[in-house]
Amino acid sequence: MGSVKTKRMPRAVREQQMLDAAVRIFGRRGYTAASMDEIAELAGVSKPLVYLYLNSKEDLFTACIRREASALTAAVRSGVRPGLPADRQLWEGLCAFFTHTARNPEGWTVLHLQARTHGEPFAAEVDAMREGIVAFVTQLIDVAAREARPQALGCARPGRHPQDPELPERETAGLAEALVGAAESLAAWANTTPGVSAGQAAATLMNFAWAGLGNLMEGRPWSPPDHD
Amino acid sequence: MGSVKTKRMPRAVREQQMLDAAVRIFGRRGYTAASMDEIAELAGVSKPLVYLYLNSKEDLFTACIRREASALTAAVRSGVRPGLPADRQLWEGLCAFFTHTARNPEGWTVLHLQARTHGEPFAAEVDAMREGIVAFVTQLIDVAAREARPQALGCARPGRHPQDPELPERETAGLAEALVGAAESLAAWANTTPGVSAGQAAATLMNFAWAGLGNLMEGRPWSPPDHD
Known part of the structure; x- marks a missing residue:
């Protein structure tokens, strides 16, 4: 329990990573076609974390x-x-x-x-x-x-x-x-x-x-x- | 049966009316928000007729x-x-x-x-x-x-x-x-x-x-x- 230590990053840094990924995916695919899965994957975080931080697409x-x-x-x-x-x-x-x-x-x-x-x-x-x-x-x-x-x-x-x-x-x-x-x-x-x-x-x-x-x-x- | 005579218009004329209405609604609402119901209503035709003529949104x-x-x-x-x-x-x-x-x-x-x-x-x-x-x-x-x-x-x-x-x-x-x-x-x-x-x-x-x-x-x- 708690033996795998994940790297802790300040929220602001994580958020910028999510935004970096989101801009890239929105820019390439357009708003409608962009998927939250792909954005989370490119940002290297879980999809629930994206929703937790940024609320909605x-x-x-x-x-x-x-x-x-x-x-x-x-x-x-x-x-x-x-x-x-x-x-x-x-x-x-x-x-x-x-x-x-x-x-x-x-x-x-x-x-x-x-x-x-x-x-x-x-x-x-x-x-x-x-x-x-x-x-x-x-x-x-x-x-x-x-x-x-x-x-x-x-x-x-x-x-x-x-x-x-x-x-x-x-x-x-x-x-x-x-x-x-x-x-x-x-x-x-x-x-x-x-x-x-x-x-x-x-x-x-x-x-x-x-x-x-x-x-x-x-x-x-x-x-x-x-x-x- | 057949007693109510609808005005018959050539298909090309009807189609232009549908396109006139569609351009107006798409231009005002955007592609995603535009509704086929509203387009049909503005064109003065039934929604199935729009689909019959133009196939899909x-x-x-x-x-x-x-x-x-x-x-x-x-x-x-x-x-x-x-x-x-x-x-x-x-x-x-x-x-x-x-x-x-x-x-x-x-x-x-x-x-x-x-x-x-x-x-x-x-x-x-x-x-x-x-x-x-x-x-x-x-x-x-x-x-x-x-x-x-x-x-x-x-x-x-x-x-x-x-x-x-x-x-x-x-x-x-x-x-x-x-x-x-x-x-x-x-x-x-x-x-x-x-x-x-x-x-x-x-x-x-x-x-x-x-x-x-x-x-x-x-x-x-x-x-x-x-x-x-």
């Missing part, structure tokens, strides 16, 4: 989404140094984003594909994270627009008052949505295309986004053709 | 994905006139895309969110559609790069041979992925943000994308900073 999935969302947001925020010019901040943020998604492909799949389609409460968790990132990017674009303002005045279009903001609020919000959507798409592409590094994905998007945003901020939008 | 969902994917692809392709300059083609394609997704919000939700996360065969259906659209955009970017070539030669960077393609294949593929991802994100945003029209979403993305692509094609990429 639903709660386990929610815990995965929360952990992966926090890790991604933290990686992006800590990759950006606030004192730098806006383009440098965006560049560093993109590098941090693509590095994180390349290192955690299953975590990215859970956030980007799985979490958004299984209704509440999962969708709300990941929507909150995405809104935080969109707000962060919106702020960067605003800062960049203010930085560009002095140069922009020289080429302001006739009839536009120099004090007018170069980019109205709705336009900035749309640009941030476009940039975040482009980053999501490129992360999935980079993770499934052999030989595309995080740095290359970041450079492609920076090139695409910044050269475009730079033009906009200096008052050189693309002009839609007259209706014909 | 899985087959019904696949039929929805196929129909919505074909409709979206057809709308984008027919919106673009091939003889125009590349930026005009892209503009027309974006207008057609955002108009279609605004008019068919549930169809877009089925394609963009539902279909990609429930494993095979659903994911394969929508991946094929997305690959077709990415290929179409890649081709537009290639055409644009060739159109821009003559002007680009004047500002080719030292050491770059004038015959070199301005945008290598992998770069073009990445840019197309970025553009399609941005469009997907903006479609979801426009559909959930009051007062954003299809034309505004198209103009925001065109501005973002074209001013950026235009710079790239004329040999003015954003330069990543030296490592510090």
Whole structure:
């Protein structure tokens, strides 16, 4: 009795092992097809212990989404140094984003594909994270627009008052949505295309986004053709 | 017996009614939560008739994905006139895309969110559609790069041979992925943000994308900073 001594681990460590295994299995199989047996086996624990710690498949999935969302947001925020010019901040943020998604492909799949389609409460968790990132990017674009303002005045279009903001609020919000959507798409592409590094994905998007945003901020939008 | 005459409709018409109802319910509830009872009720037919025509919930969902994917692809392709300059083609394609997704919000939700996360065969259906659209955009970017070539030669960077393609294949593929991802994100945003029209979403993305692509094609990429 009690002669076989099992290794005792702190609960927090065990829980992280379960979450590691769960993210991997959810990411590969999807929420519906993932089995608690397989998750327990990969974590090296019994299935009852998973239920004891994480309660249910639903709660386990929610815990995965929360952990992966926090890790991604933290990686992006800590990759950006606030004192730098806006383009440098965006560049560093993109590098941090693509590095994180390349290192955690299953975590990215859970956030980007799985979490958004299984209704509440999962969708709300990941929507909150995405809104935080969109707000962060919106702020960067605003800062960049203010930085560009002095140069922009020289080429302001006739009839536009120099004090007018170069980019109205709705336009900035749309640009941030476009940039975040482009980053999501490129992360999935980079993770499934052999030989595309995080740095290359970041450079492609920076090139695409910044050269475009730079033009906009200096008052050189693309002009839609007259209706014909 | 036979005294109550039910209206007879051709099978094809009935089937379209069922698909209309199914797209609406799948788009609102998600694949798992959608009920065949609700779909039959909304279509105004009996549940056995839905099973008789479409076989199973899985087959019904696949039929929805196929129909919505074909409709979206057809709308984008027919919106673009091939003889125009590349930026005009892209503009027309974006207008057609955002108009279609605004008019068919549930169809877009089925394609963009539902279909990609429930494993095979659903994911394969929508991946094929997305690959077709990415290929179409890649081709537009290639055409644009060739159109821009003559002007680009004047500002080719030292050491770059004038015959070199301005945008290598992998770069073009990445840019197309970025553009399609941005469009997907903006479609979801426009559909959930009051007062954003299809034309505004198209103009925001065109501005973002074209001013950026235009710079790239004329040999003015954003330069990543030296490592510090």
